[in-house]
Amino acid sequence: MTDPTPPSGLRGAVDLSALVNRPQQQQEGARADSGDAVVFETDDAAFGSALELSRTVPVVVVLAASWSEQSTSLVETLERLVRARSGRIVLAVADADRSPQLVQAFQAQAIPTVVAVVAGQPVPLFAGVQPDDVIDQVLDQLLALGAQHGVAGTVGGDAAPEGEAGEPAEAPLPPLHQEAYDAIERGDFAAAASAYRTAIAQDPRDALAVAGLAQANLLARLQGKTLDTIRNAAAAAPEDLQAQLDVADLDLSGGHVDDAFDRLLTLFPKLDADGRKLVRERLVELFEVVGTEDPRVIAARRRLTNLLY
Numbered sequence: 001m002t003d004p005t006p007p008s009g010l011r012g013a014v015d016l017s018a019l020v021n022r023p024q025q026q027q028e029g030a031r032a033d034s035g036d037a038v039v040f041e042t043d044d045a046a047f048g049s050a051l052e053l054s055r056t057v058p059v060v061v062v063l064a065a066s067w068s069e070q071s072t073s074l075v076e077t078l079e080r081l082v083r084a085r086s087g088r089i090v091l092a093v094a095d096a097d098r099s100p101q102l103v104q105a106f107q108a109q110a111i112p113t114v115v116a117v118v119a120g121q122p123v124p125l126f127a128g129v130q131p132d133d134v135i136d137q138v139l140d141q142l143l144a145l146g147a148q149h150g151v152a153g154t155v156g157g158d159a160a161p162e163g164e165a166g167e168p169a170e171a172p173l174p175p176l177h178q179e180a181y182d183a184i185e186r187g188d189f190a191a192a193a194s195a196y197r198t199a200i201a202q203d204p205r206d207a208l209a210v211a212g213l214a215q216a217n218l219l220a221r222l223q224g225k226t227l228d229t230i231r232n233a234a235a236a237a238p239e240d241l242q243a244q245l246d247v248a249d250l251d252l253s254g255g256h257v258d259d260a261f262d263r264l265l266t267l268f269p270k271l272d273a274d275g276r277k278l279v280r281e282r283l284v285e286l287f288e289v290v291g292t293e294d295p296r297v298i299a300a301r302r303r304l305t306n307l308l309y
Contacts, residue, residue, distance in 0.1 A: 037156035039079050042092040044101040050092045054117040056153040058089050058146040063096045063113045070129050071112040081135055087154040118146050150181050189220035214288035221249050241275050252286055261300040268307050
């Protein structure tokens with residue numbers, strides 16, 4: 001049994017863009033068959049609609065298989081616990097055998113695997129069967145994460161009537177987080193970074209603001225640059241530090257996390273003190289974007305430490 005990963009922030013480490021641009025009739029197919037807004041089937045072709053839905057409510061995705069008894073048991077448990085949350089979270093069930101792109105995108109190493117998508121960004125959860133109380137806690141944390149990023153709506157007709165006991169359907173973001181979120185929505189990444197810096201100054205332990213600042217900085221660095229321009233510049237000038245930093249940003253934003261880290265760590269020993277300082281600072285920022293508990297970050301951090309000492 002794999003220990004569940006508490007949702008701690010939105011991840012930019014997995015590129016789901018290839019699953020978005022699908023013909024509309026294919027995207028809607030899996031959900032339309034069931035007529036269920038809270039629990040539905042999905043696959044590679046239909047996942048674009050689940051991504052879009054993740055901007056309204058957190059979407060839990062279970063990669064399962066009909067031949068797996070663990071899958072059957074876990075799907076039943078997830079369905080029960082998701083429905084108990086009255087439309088504030090939804091469950092998308094994907095047959096792993098019919099969804100190879102989803103399996104690859106979410107880097108699933110076992111079946112069943114459970115991930116989430118919040119505002120179009122993946123959040124790793126756990127693999128294998130887990131106790132009900134553990135899943136309950138993970139789902140509660142996921143709802144809190146969604147609220148912090150403005151994803152706190154409801155779907156379907158199962159929402160709790162007004163005045164009934166229970167958590168509110170929507171919780172506001174802290175003012176500075178909301179300011180940053182709004183700035184990102186309008187493409188003003190400098191303003192978003194400024195709001196996150198202020199939040200960190202007020203509370204240095206605000207881990208979500210630290211991760212948000214790293215993501216805003218990454219988006220700002222890539223703004224206005226094209227893939228071809230970045231890659232051509234790096235290929236033409238392999239010793240140009242800024243060109244290599246740019247292509248590392250591009251790799252990480254496209255989900256090629258190991259490539260981004262390896263590029264900078266391979267370059268590190270060849271640099272002078274100022275160059276090493278710049279690469280170390282960039283790596284630390286990219287670690288925040290991916291998530292500091294991610295195994296790839298842990299491995300890269302260990303490699304960086306060995307290079308430093």
